[in-house]
Amino acid sequence: MRKRIQAWLRGPIIAIGSMALYAIALGCFLALMLLVISMEEGGENLSSSTLDMTRIVVLLSQGIGFETDTLSLSIMPLLLTVLLIGLVWSFSRKICTDIRAYVSGVVVWIFINVMGTQSLPVGLLDWPALVCVKSAVVFSLGFAGAALSKDPLSGQLRELIRHHVSDGVRRTIRTGLMVGVIMMGVYLVMGLITVIVWGVLNRSAMDTLFADIGMGTGSRILTTIASLAWLPNLCIWAVSWLFGAGFHIGELATFTPWIGQGRSLPPLPVFGLLPQAVGDEGIRFAVVLIPLVVGFVAGLASMAMKSGFRIIVGSASDPLDR
Known part of the structure; x- marks a missing residue:
């Protein structure tokens, strides 16, 4: 009791x-x-x-x-x-x-x-x-x-799964989950890198917004730190932008590799780093191929790694591998 x-x-x-x-x-x-x-x-x-x-x-x-x-x-x-x-x-x-x-x-x-x-x-x-x-x-x-x-x-x-599910099935599920986690991790890292690139390229736009609001050095530093609360959001938006789908901020702005329209956004400094449209068609094509390339590489790695399927092409001891 x-x-x-x-x-x-x-x-x-x-x-x-x-x-x-x-x-x-x-x-x-x-x-x-x-x-x-x-x-x-x-x-x-x-x-x-x-x-x-x-x-x-x-x-x-x-x-x-x-x-x-x-x-x-x-x-x-x-x-x-x-x-x-x-x-x-x-x-x-x-x-x-x-x-x-x-x-x-x-x-x-x-x-x-x-x-x-x-x-x-x-x-x-x-x-x-x-x-x-x-x-x-x-x-x-x-x-x-x-x-x-x-x-x-x-x-x-x-323990129950170990006794009732075969090793092959468990390994397949484990490998699939591992590949999915690795791919998501790679995508998020790429999103973070993209956000950093946005910040470097659009630094002047952010400085202009800071100046328009009238913020001093200390205010700029602290508000930038506060904006880090939305860093995961920006990384997810950057991943969507990289893959060609882009992202929308309500009905105020639309950002894709083909469109960079954010004139209706409120004058917040964090909005200053959002991207413009990519003018080079070759760069746009390379960007939208990223999911295919990452998935292909992750699939090959899962087939060859010891912790994956361990498929060895041309193994004389196991002809089924070929």
Whole structure:
């Protein structure tokens, strides 16, 4: 009976602890950024808006967008989302992964987020029910990851698969998953390289936006660091751009290797690094061939590697290999 009560009580500890650590760290950075901006611009003290901005970013990192008179933002900062899920995972793994802790924890987590939506200076793009669903998904992902990493059922499941699935099938599935992970990793690295190239090529456009807004050196550094929260988003967009599909930012802008139209975007410095159309047809053709080349190389590697299928062409000992 005592263990059951403790499990119910540990859920709120996980929710409150994760949210408190995340919000405090985020709030301290935002307070510093707003203070530096206020000092350099010489206007009103923006640090008084730290609490409201912290609540807005906490909600945004869970997919809950907002709108103002001039801006509507619903793009999740995926880096912050991953960090928040990681905090829930870490607290859950250390404290408790019982189902009762999950139920009580997710209820408290939803309550905290719903309370965070009250009296905001901006309008939310989601209904209250959708706010509850999105926040519950974030908590559930972190808690489920911790539960699966600790649950002995995962080990039992592996033993069950080992006894009922042949070695060839297991090796085929394992090799396929390995190839998929390697290809996704290569694509993301290429996306990161592309984002860096965009930044180098479009540095002057970003400097112009910084100058138009009137930001000093300290403000530029801190806002650039803050923009790193959207770095995974930019990498995914860059991968889509490399493959020829491109990406859209609402109805305001479209970017592909053939089109670079972003004149309707708000004057945010991070939008300054987005690409223009590629004029050289040969470069465009080479870019859209990247998925084919990466898939072909990854397939050949999986066939030849010892950890893959180990197909050796021309082996005298095993004629089936040929």
